[in-house]
Amino acid sequence: xxxxxxxWFANEGGKHFVLILWLGANAWxxxxxxxxxSTGQQYxxxxxxxxxxxxxSRASASVLNLNCSLVLLPMCRSLLTCLRGTHTxxxxxxxxxxxxxxxxxxxxxxxxxxxxxxxxxxxLVNVVNFSAFYSEDLPAxxxxxxxxxxxxxxxxxxxxxxxxxxxxVILFLMFTASSYCIRLSNYEIFWYTHNLFIVFYIIxxxxxxxxxxxxxxNVDTHPPGCLRPNQSSPELQGEELEPGNEERRCKExxxxxxxxxxxxxxxxxxxxxxxxxxxxxxxxxxxxxTIVTVIRHPxxxxxVRMLKRDFKAHPGQYIVLNCPGVSSFxxxxxxxxTCPTEEKETFGVHMRVVGDWTERFTxxxxxxxxVELEILPMVQQRRYPKLYVDGPFGSSSQEVxxxxxxxxxxxxxxxxxxxxxxxxxxxxxxxxRLRRLYxxxxxxxxxxxYWFSELLCALHHKLWQENRPDxxxxxxxxxxxxxxxxxxxxxxxxxxxxxxxGRPRWKLLFDEISNxxxxxxxxxxxxxxxxxxxxxxxxxxxxxxxxxxxxxxKESFS
Amino acid sequence: xxxxxxxxxxxxxxxxxxxxxxxxxxxxxxGMFRGWEFAAYSIAAGVFVCLLEYPRGxxxxxxxxxxxxxxxxTVCVKAFGPLTRNYYVRAFIHAAIAVPAGFMLATVLGxxxxxIASLIYLGAAISGEKWEPILPRTETRKAVGESIKQPxxxxxxRPPAEMRRKxxxxxxxxxxxxxxxxxxxxx
Numbered sequence: 193x194x195x196x197x198x199x200w201f202a203n204e205g206g207k208h209f210v211l212i213l214w215l216g217a218n219a220w221x222x223x224x225x226x227x228x229x230s231t232g233q234q235y236x237x238x239x240x241x242x243x244x245x246x247x248x249s250r251a252s253a254s255v256l257n258l259n260c261s262l263v264l265l266p267m268c269r270s271l272l273t274c275l276r277g278t279h280t281x282x283x284x285x286x287x288x289x290x291x292x293x294x295x296x297x298x299x300x301x302x303x304x305x306x307x308x309x310x311x312x313x314x315x316l317v318n319v320v321n322f323s324a325f326y327s328e329d330l331p332a333x334x335x336x337x338x339x340x341x342x343x344x345x346x347x348x349x350x351x352x353x354x355x356x357x358x359x360x361v362i363l364f365l366m367f368t369a370s371s372y373c374i375r376l377s378n379y380e381i382f383w384y385t386h387n388l389f390i391v392f393y394i395i396x397x398x399x400x401x402x403x404x405x406x407x408x409x410n411v412d413t414h415p416p417g418c419l420r421p422n423q424s425s426p427e428l429q430g431e432e433l434e435p436g437n438e439e440r441r442c443k444e445x446x447x448x449x450x451x452x453x454x455x456x457x458x459x460x461x462x463x464x465x466x467x468x469x470x471x472x473x474x475x476x477x478x479x480x481x482t483i484v485t486v487i488r489h490p491x492x493x494x495x496v497r498m499l500k501r502d503f504k505a506h507p508g509q510y511i512v513l514n515c516p517g518v519s520s521f522x523x524x525x526x527x528x529x530t531c532p533t534e535e536k537e538t539f540g541v542h543m544r545v546v547g548d549w550t551e552r553f554t555x556x557x558x559x560x561x562x563v564e565l566e567i568l569p570m571v572q573q574r575r576y577p578k579l580y581v582d583g584p585f586g587s588s589s590q591e592v593x594x595x596x597x598x599x600x601x602x603x604x605x606x607x608x609x610x611x612x613x614x615x616x617x618x619x620x621x622x623x624x625r626l627r628r629l630y631x632x633x634x635x636x637x638x639x640x641x642y643w644f645s646e647l648l649c650a651l652h653h654k655l656w657q658e659n660r661p662d663x664x665x666x667x668x669x670x671x672x673x674x675x676x677x678x679x680x681x682x683x684x685x686x687x688x689x690x691x692x693x694g695r696p697r698w699k700l701l702f703d704e705i706s707n708x709x710x711x712x713x714x715x716x717x718x719x720x721x722x723x724x725x726x727x728x729x730x731x732x733x734x735x736x737x738x739x740x741x742x743x744x745x746k747e748s749f750s
Numbered sequence: 751x752x753x754x755x756x757x758x759x760x761x762x763x764x765x766x767x768x769x770x771x772x773x774x775x776x777x778x779x780x781g782m783f784r785g786w787e788f789a790a791y792s793i794a795a796g797v798f799v800c801l802l803e804y805p806r807g808x809x810x811x812x813x814x815x816x817x818x819x820x821x822x823x824t825v826c827v828k829a830f831g832p833l834t835r836n837y838y839v840r841a842f843i844h845a846a847i848a849v850p851a852g853f854m855l856a857t858v859l860g861x862x863x864x865x866i867a868s869l870i871y872l873g874a875a876i877s878g879e880k881w882e883p884i885l886p887r888t889e890t891r892k893a894v895g896e897s898i899k900q901p902x903x904x905x906x907x908r909p910p911a912e913m914r915r916k917x918x919x920x921x922x923x924x925x926x927x928x929x930x931x932x933x934x935x936x937x
Contacts, residue, residue, distance in 0.1 A: 316856065344855060361863075361866070364866070369762070372815075374758055378758060
C-alpha cells in the first residue's frame with residue numbers, strides 16, 4: 193500500500209496539488225466576497241433590498257474574474273515552450289506540470305460555465321427583487337424606474353443586462369462547440385467559435401459600466417440602520433431619548449456610489465499577454481519555408497524536409513503547418529522527426545495521409561505516378577506549394593533526455609517524437625543524462641517499420657561500435673498476426689531479430705526494466721492509442737516494482 | 751476544407767438548451783414566480799427536447815461516437831421516420847417550442863439558446879444533412895462454402911486396389927521409389 197502511494201504520488205501528486213490550490217483560491221474568493229456583501233456595513237441597504245441574491249451573484253462574479261484571467265494563461269504556448277526549454281523551471285516535476293496545461297484550461301473553462309449559471313440565476317433573482325422592492329426612501333439605490341417594473345425591461349434597458357445576455361450567448365456557443373465529439377469531427381467549428389473569446393472579453397470589460405449595484409459612501413456619518421430625524425425607534429415609543437441614542441440618529445442622508453468596474457484589472461494582463469503571443473506567432477510564421485525533399489514511405493506516410501531561416505528546435509517538439517494552397521485558415525500540428533543541427537539545417541516531419549487536408553497536401557506535393565522516391569536538387573525544384581510553419585512548441589517528449597532510464601512506447605505514427613530523439617542520439621550526441629533507452633514500437637503492419645528502419649539500424653551499429661550495446665534496447669511488435677511476416681533484408685537484421693508478432697506484454701516488460709534498473713526513476717513516454725496509454729498509466733501508478741519509480745508522460749494532440 | 755457537419759453542433763446546442771429550459775422551469779415552479787405556468791410548460795418542453803436530441807446521428811464519414819446508453823433512444827426516435835430524419839422539421843419544432851418559454855424570466859435563456867439551435871438546424875437542413883441512426887452493425891459471417899469452392903464429393907479416380915499394389919515381379923515399373931525396402935505381400 194505504501195509502495196503504491198509513493199508511485200501514485202510521484203505520478204499524480206503535482207497535478208493534484210495544483211488542483212487543490214486552484215480550488216482553494218476559488219473557494220476563498222467566493223467566501224470572502226460573500227461575507228463582504230452579507231455583513232459589510234456599506235452594503236446594508238442593498239442587502240436588505242436584494243437579499244441572498246446579491247451575495248451569491250457578487251461572489252460568483254469574483255470567481256468568474258479569477259477564472260477568466262487564468263483561462264488564457266495555459267494557452268500561451270510559446271511562453272510555455274520557453275519556460276520548458278530554458279530550464280528556468282529547474283525541477284522536472286514542475287516541468288511535468290506544463291504537460292497538463294490544456295487540462296487546466298479546460299478546468300477553468302468548466303468553472304466559468306458553472307459559475308456563469310450561478311451568476312445569471314442570482315442576478316435574475318436580483319432583478320425581480322429590484323422591481324418588487326423598489327425603495328421610495330432610497331431612490332439612488334434602485335435599478336428599476338418604478339415599483340413593479342417588468343424585470344425583462346430592466347434587463348434589456350441597462351448596460352449590464354444587455355452585455356450579460358450577449359455574454360451568455362457567446363459562452364453558450366463556445367461551450368457547445370467544445371465537446372470532444374465536435375473537436376474530433378469538425379475542428380473548424382470549435383476553432384472559429386473559440387476565437388470569439390476576444391469579443392467575449394471586450395464585452396466582459398464593459399459589463400459593469402452603468403453601475404447597477406451601489407455601495408454606501410458615508411457609513412461613518414450615516415451608520416446603517418440609524419434613525420432618521422422624523423423617525424422614532426420602535427421600542428422607545430414615546431419615551432425620553434437616552435443620551436446613548438444620539439449616536440443612533442443619522443447625521444445625514446445615505447449617499448450611494450456605483451462600483452468601479454474591476455474586471456479589467458483581472459483580465460487585461462493575461463489578455464494582453466495572449467494577444468502579444470498570437471501576434472508574435474503570426475510574425476514568426478510569416479516567413480515561408482523552402483521545401484527541400486518529399487519522400488513517399490509505405491503505409492501512407494510522406495516525409496517532408498524543409499529549410500527555414502533562424503529555426504531552432506529540440507527533439508520532441510512539434511510544429512504547426514499552414515498551407516494556403518490547401519486551406520487558408522487550417523493549422524495542423526506535426527511532430528518534428530529531424531531537428532536542425534549545426535551540420536544539417538533541414539528539419540522534417542512525417543505525416544500520415546488520413547483526412548482531407550493531408551490528402552490534398554500530398555496531391556500538391558507529389559504527382560500520382562506512384563514514384564517511390566523523389567529527390568530533386570534544389571536548383572531544379574518543382575513548384576511546391578507555399579508552406580508556413582509556426583513553432584516549435586514544447587511537449588512532454590522533450591524530457592526523454594532528462595531521465596537516467598527512459599521507456600519510449602510508440603504506436604504506429606506515434607513514433608515521430610522518438611524518431612527525433614534517436615536522430616539526436618545518432619547525429620548530435622551530447623553529454624545527456626540518459627544512460628539507457630528502452631524503445632518499444634507497436635505497429636499494425638510490418639511495412640510501417642520501414643519508415644525508420646535505416647535510422648534504427650544506423651543507431652544500433654553506432655552504439656555497438658562505441659561499445660555501448662545496452663544503451664538502446666529495441667523491441668518491435670507487429671499487432672496483426674494473420675500473415676507470417678519478417679524483414680528479410682540482411683541490412684535490417686538487427687530489427688528482424690528484435691521483432692515479435694503479437695501485442696506486447698506490458699507487465700513482463702516493466703518487470704524486466706525494474707529488475708535491470710534498481711533504485712532509479714524511469715521516465716515512461718507514450719505516444720499512441722488510448723488503450724496503450726491507459727494501461728501504461730495504470731502500471732506506472734501501481735507500485736508493484738520495489739525501488740523503481742515509473743513516471744508517466746503522455747503526448748497527444750486532440 | 752472539407753464539408754462541415756452543422757447538425758452535430760446543433761445537436762449539442764439543443765441538448766444544452768433543453769437542460770437550461772428544464773433548470774429554468776424547475777426554478778420558476780419552485781419559487782412560484784409570476785407566470786409559473788410557463789415554467790411548468792418549459793419543464794415538459796425541456797424533457798422532450800432532451801429525449802429527442804439525446805441520440806446522436808451518424809456522421810457522413812468517419813466513425814460516430816455514441817452517447818452512453820443511447821440505443822433505446824435511437825430506436826424511439828427512429829420510429830418517427832421522416833419527422834425526425836428531416837432537419838427542417840426539427841428546426842421548426844425547436845423554434846415553436848422555444849417561443850412560449852420566452853414569456854417568463856426564468857426560462858428566457860432556454861428560449862434564446864433553443865432558438866440558436868433551431869437556426870443552426872435550419873442551416874444544416876439547407877446543406878442537405880439528414881439524421882441517420884447509429885445502429886450496431888450486424889456482422890454477416892460468410893458461410894464457409896461460399897468463400898471456397900464446393901469441396902469435391904467423390905474421391906479422385908484411382909485404379910483398383912490390385913493395380914495399385916506393387917507387383918514383386920515388376921518393381922522397376924513401380925511409380926515411385928520407396929525409401930523403405932519394399933517387400934511383397936507374400937512375405
